[in-house]
Amino acid sequence: MSHPLYVAFIWHQHQPLYKSPDSGVSVSSSQKYRLPWVRLHGTKDYLDLILILEKYPKLHQTVNLVPSLILQLEDYIAGTAFDPYLTASLTPAEQLTQQQREFIIQHFFDANHHTLIDPHPRYSELYQQRQEKGQSWCLANWELPDYSDLLAWHNLAWIDPLFWDDPEIATWLKQGRNFSLSDRQRIYSKQREILSRIIPQHRKMQETGQLEVTTTPYTHPILPLLADTNSGQVAVPLMTLPNSRFQWVEDIPRHLQKAWDLYQDRFGQEPRGLWPSEQSVSPEILPYIIKQGFKWICSDEAVLGWTKQHFFHRDGAGNVQEPELLYRPYRLETPAGDLAIVFRDHRLSDLIGFTYGAMSPKQAAADLVGHLQAIAKMQKDHPSEQPWLVTIALDGENCWEFYPEDGKPFLEALYQNLSHEPHLKLVTVSEFIAQFPPTATIHQEQLHSGSWVDGSFTTWIGDPVKNRAWDYLTHARETLANHPEATEENNPAAWEALYAAEGSDWFWWFGEGHSSNQDAIFDQLFREHLFGIYKALNEPIPPYLRQPLEVHEARADHIPEGFIHPVIDGKGDEQDWDKAxxxxxxxxxxxxxxxxxxxxxxxxxxxxxxxxxxxxxxxxxxxxxxxxxxxxxxxxxxxxxxxxxxxxxxxxxxxxxxxxxxxxxxxxxxxxxxxxxxxxxxxxxxxxxxxxxxxxxxxxxxxxxxxxxxxxxxxxxxxxxxxxxxxxxxxxxxxxxxxxxxxx
Known part of the structure; x- marks a missing residue:
């Protein structure tokens, strides 16, 4: 029987918990957020992705929404979330303090200037002044209209081009300069309006069957490391582990239950799929996922390779050799029951995430479809009753900043091509598994313990600073365990602070491997969440929590931290080379x-x-x-x-x-x-x-x-x-x- 090639796109939408626990628990009070990325990515990346898809009803996809992201979106929609960028944006220019002016000049160009700043002449003019004349010159020479325009443009530029035909937004884009406080207040209202459509639109498209919405453990923790930090040595036997072993497997069902409950409340049905944070899996976590009721999970081809003791080689065109091993779901067999798992094609996912933004949209879309057509031809050469499923799974927000018009021309070209290709069929993972249940089996103990990064956990543990963070977390967790009277019902603040501190994002930024100009804030947030545990328990705060885990300064020699796409003009654009x-x-x-x-x-x-x-x-x-x-x-x-x-x-x-x-x-x-x-x-x-x-x-x-x-x-x-x-x-x-x- 001849099958089309089935393709499952899974977009992962996630932001760390930027809310400071010091901001109180009352819903009516304003919440203090350290960074603006939930609000800005919310206006740029979450809604447009599925609105573009909706125009192509034959194409089905999966979107993963992390619970901690949903909760933060809801704070902004309610008007109770305030971050320093938003506070400055809503301040009359004449009332800006010296400290705020310095902050604005330093941070209100935090965006890819090729795609988000250069297309807007006034924003580009202010950016060039800062780049060419320096921050001190701007501070000395800028007048109130310069600040007011920059405050407006920082917010306007993050509104997705899909919404530029809105009459108010079109007026602002045409206006260009001389923005008033009233304009900035209206831009903020427009942001909240866009944010308020995100969850209803996902729910609506799930109900029509075009979309499957999945979830992630509550605050995006690395579940295998919550079960046992020693699991880091499965992939890296000589890994240096933290001084204290973290083993709190009982936290896993808590994260899963909270994700399940929040999903049911927002989407009116039970979730089927779980995106394990950072696609991290291990044998120990499977029974908890099965017991909670999830039907499938996803991970990376590196994890399958380690599990099967098979390295996935590619030919000169980048196509996987022995594709029949990768392009199929597997049944994870455990005494607690079974669970389906799909493994993503790492290279195809990375092409969208890191490379196609540097190509013309039509060329990039044609390249991806060409790869899929090549796989479809290989499927014909490997006839089988079981059709193939190519899983393309990646971060659904950060990559678009590097695409022209936030990826809109690329996605439209891609969906147009896929709609006219009879040999390719886009499905949700649940659709495919329901029609073609997995026939290949992986026994629980066979499953490798690892993540999407090299099939290991080295991004989150093993580095001296990461290990110190785990030791801090272990001490806080033990302190909470010594208070059996502090239940989630009568002391929610302690538990919410714990869940936040168990999130993966802090460990990502600590130590070597990843760096950003907000490392110090991530360090501060992690310690604030730990601080919140002790405070809620009326325990003394360990003095070390008042000091940063590491010194945050520009490093000299270092290896590349990610893909780069510089413009080759001999000018050395700082953003082009920041991950080199x-x-x-x-x-x-x-x-x-x-x-x-x-x-x-x-x-x-x-x-x-x-x-x-x-x-x-x-x-x-x-x-x-x-x-x-x-x-x-x-x-x-x-x-x-x-x-x-x-x-x-x-x-x-x-x-x-x-x-x-x-x-x-x-x-x-x-x-x-x-x-x-x-x-x-x-x-x-x-x-x-x-x-x-x-x-x-x-x-x-x-x-x-x-x-x-x-x-x-x-x-x-x-x-x-x-x-x-x-x-x-x-x-x-x-x-x-x-x-x-x-x-x-």
Missing amino acids: GRIEIGGARGTMHNSSVVQRLWYGLDHLNFYLRLDFKSGVAPGRDLPADLNLLWFYPNKTMNNSPIPLADVPDIAPVNYLFHHHLEINLLTQSIQFREAAEHFQWHPRFSRAQVGFNTCLEVAVPWADLQVPPDYPLRLTLVLSDEGCFRNYLPENTLIPIDVP
């Missing part, structure tokens, strides 16, 4: 680079390109202060291929420049022209075509397509940079090492 790896060169230890004209090196990647940036001392000119040529040389560890030495004179016989390399990109810094070569037999170099881009202005930026290097996905490369003049070696960097690169 960084290596300090000038003034580094060692003899070679103490007086280097190269100050620092940045590197990063996405699914399309490898990116490199060099920052120079100001006033540096190639051919005068700097050798005229930069050579990029790629080394492929443990791979059998033709390799050749660096094709320059006077290369010293020291590692790593005495290695043999396979690819060589020579960039003339005077003309920005390139020559690309590949090593051949007998230590020869043969010219090859390259689509590499070079930009040299205030810095040097380079993008090298993976297609030039012709390497398979998930492959490790190493890179060194050599400066040369007239074919003679002059210098190399970084000193005594190679830049590590992993093809995505």
Whole structure:
């Protein structure tokens, strides 16, 4: 029997709990929020996603709404939630304090400027003033209308383009400047109006059958780590664990029950699917999920790979080899009953999350549909009674900031293409499982303990700062356990503070791996939630909770923290490179680079390109202060291929420049022209075509397509940079090492 290829999109909508527990528990009182992202993402990302889908009724999808997100949306809808950004936005410009003015100049451009600021001339004008003249100049020279306009634009720019045809919004966008306090108050009212439509629209589309809404444990905790922090050692046996072992498995049914109850109340039916926070699973948590009544969960292909002891290789086009293992639901078999599980295609999910925003919308949509069509053809080559299900599951809010018009043209092009493709059928997960119950089985004890990040928990535990946070949480949890009289009924504040502190987001930001300009606030919020436990129990506050867990300052050298998509124009846009790896060169230890004209090196990647940036001392000119040529040389560890030495004179016989390399990109810094070569037999170099881009202005930026290097996905490369003049070696960097690169 010939089946279409079934595709399940699952969009995960989540924000951490930004509400400070000090704000009281009365619904009528105003709630103090530390950050504005529930309100801003609420006006930009949650409603438009499903309104666009609604225009294509044949296409069914799944959306996951985290309970803590729903509760925060409801605070804003009720008008009881106030964050510092909102408070400033509703303050008459003449009454802004000096501290507020500094805050506005520093934070009211917290957005991707390419997509949210540059399209609006007045907002872009203010942004360029801050970037080019500095915060001090703005503070000294801006007048009241400048502040009032910035307050308005920060809120307007986050309203999704889908709503721009609203007469009031259209008027504001056309007005551009000279916004009054009354305008800003009306913009805030419009935000609340959009927020108020989110849950009803999800409920309506679930009732018509086009949407399935799922839920997550109450405050998004990592359930396997609540059961036992030692589960971190399943994937990483040598992981350094916290001093105190956290083992509070009884908190798991509490989080599940609270999520279940809230869902039933808001959606008028029982949930079927559960998105485990960060797609984190372990054998220990399954009985609680089954007992609560959930029918299916989702996780990542890395977890399936560990479970099956099978690494999912991909071909040069990025398609999974042995797709029949990944593209099917599995039955998790436990003594408590059974549970279905689907595993997402990590690469397809990441393409939407991190790469397609850098492509034209039509090209990106065609690329995704092309991948699905290729999988559909593979399904025909593997005839079976059981059709395939491709699961694409990802964060449904953060990626759109990098897309033109917040992803609207991409989603419209994608849905248009999918509507006309007879071999592809979009379904909710529950629809598919009801029609095609899983036939493959994974026994409970076989299931790997891990998450979507490398199939491990290293993002949330194992780092010294993360471990210290777990120790703080363990002490607070034990303190609550020593108060059996403090039940959820008679002391809800203690329990709500505990649930908040058990959320995954704080641990994500602690220590190495992830960083943002709000790290200090996340640190503060975590400690405030712990503070709330002791306060509700009338226990003394441990002194360490009054101090940050770590020093929050800009770090020097670090590895990449995520995909990047810089514009290659030689201007070194700070937002474009904020998640790139960084290596300090000038003034580094060692003899070679103490007086280097190269100050620092940045590197990063996405699914399309490898990116490199060099920052120079100001006033540096190639051919005068700097050798005229930069050579990029790629080394492929443990791979059998033709390799050749660096094709320059006077290369010293020291590692790593005495290695043999396979690819060589020579960039003339005077003309920005390139020559690309590949090593051949007998230590020869043969010219090859390259689509590499070079930009040299205030810095040097380079993008090298993976297609030039012709390497398979998930492959490790190493890179060194050599400066040369007239074919003679002059210098190399970084000193005594190679830049590590992993093809995505």
